[in-house]
Amino acid sequence: MACLGIAIKPVIVPLAHIITGPLFIPGGVVAGGFYMMWLVMGAGLVGKLGTATLIAIVQAIVIMAIGFFGTHGFMSVFTYILPGLFVDLVFLISRHRGCCVGCCFVAGIAANISGTFLVNIVFFRLPIIPLLLSLSAAALSGGLGGIISNAVVKQFKEKLAW
DSSP: OHHHHHHHHHHHHHHHHHHHGGGTOOHHHHHHHHHHHHHHHHHHHHOOTTHHHHHHHHHHHHHHHHTOOTTSGGGHHHHHHHHHHHHHHHHHHHTOOSOSHHHHHHHHHHHHHHHHHHHIIIIIOOOHHHHHHHHHHHHHHHHHHHHHHHHHHHHHHHHHOO
């Protein structure tokens, strides 16, 4: 899951820039939901607390090891790990483990909003109105990623049920 999240990022971000560029929103805000979905999906498939954080840590280590951290440098470690922590936090508070569309939806939102907010604090420092627009787009994108994750998890569990 960690490698799939990393691999999809260079494909999705340029496509998202087409939508977000005219709105002066960073492209990762919209694209984030589709690469945060791997955290939610992994946590849903494994069903254990801490899975999303572990996937995020592996992503951060791989990003640093291959030198694919873009403009974020060492801060990539934090911007990759925080969304995983938030997915696990949602699952801890809700006592769900990626079992239903609701918990996956909220976990996707939490992951993408946390990542978007941290990147904004560290790098962009957007004014309040563009920040709120960015966080709203992040919530929508993250929620959609969570819904997709839930659909995939359901399919896997149906096919693998004995």
